[in-house]
């Protein structure tokens with residue numbers, strides 16, 4: 001890789017270990033130039049482990065992606081860790097088992113760490129208080145292994161958003177309370193990104209099978225057939241989101257992190273003519289349209305507009321009463337009645353959509369106003 005802003009893209013239709021290994025050896029972990037730097041170092045593999053989902057659900061990073069990286073790293077002397085910080089009330093052991101990570105770690109004798117079990121460190125970046133796991137200080141490098149998905153709140157989730165896992169789980173709820181809408185949350189995430197990006201050696205976005213529609217957990221898996229790799233997480237997200245059909249600079253988090261990295265779209269190099277290979281008909285639905293419309297409305301009337309253009313999570317009869325959402329809500333807006341039924345108090349709800357993100361049964365729908373329905377008839381969430 002010649003420049004930090006280079007994004008390498010490979011078409012791979014299935015989780016074929018040999019093909020992924022060959023791509024990573026060429027693009028990510030060169031035998032002569034990169035691997036020698038990693039000898040005797042401690043390297044954290046940071047997958048997206050959003051919840052207890054089987055790999056075919058396309059919510060979490062596929063274990064074969066980690067397997068390829070581990071096989072290459074185990075050709076040198078280094079310490080490999082796999083870790084994430086489960087949010088809300090998730091059972092980490094169950095997440096590891098369902099996602100295929102426990103089996104993988106046992107097979108290769110790799111240590112799994114829970115980022116929530118470490119001390120919480122705090123720093124300040126331009127007035128933003130940033131809490132992150134002490135493990136960050138104990139590792140030399142991070143290999144960021146993200147998943148290619150739509151995101152109900154942030155529109156798109158890729159490499160940068162995956163680094164939010166360096167924030168311990170309990171602090172995540174505080175941040176959702178503090179930065180309750182996507183713009184404010186993107187500003188905070190950009191400051192977090194600036195704080196932690198120094199140790200990110202490479203980022204990968206697993207888009208062999210990703211998610212469209214109501215991501216990051218309730219959407220539909222789609223065989224996109226792409227692997228994306230870069231040293232620069234913001235460039236990687238720009239290209240990957242563009243290929244999904246987003247106007248990537250309209251996504252706050254991508255625009256702000258590119259500014260933070262000093263990246264201009266025209267300076268992003270690639271081995272692949274991605275501009276000519278935009279993936280057709282990806283269901284990026286209401287999140288894209290809502291943000292595009294709101295961005296065009298002058299500030300003076302946007303508050304009035306948003307009063308008519310609302311969305312809210314609603315618990316449906318698919319609910320299995322597992323209480324994961326109840327324990328994950330940062331503002332305690334979910335109430336349980338005497339019979340164990342759950343209901344969201346709209347007055348308390350800050351629309352962070354964490355409950356929608358964490359519900360393992362897709363039991364929480366996002367309802368929108370009739371005005372929003374008229375403007376966005378094709379959006380199915």
Ligand code: SF4
Nearest residue numbers: 319320322323325359
């Ligand atoms: S809505 Fe989902 S997460 Fe909440 S209790 Fe029901 S099944 Fe569990």
Ligand code: SF4
Nearest residue numbers: 329349350352353355
């Ligand atoms: S009910 Fe859901 S969307 Fe509302 S604040 Fe709680 S977790 Fe966020």
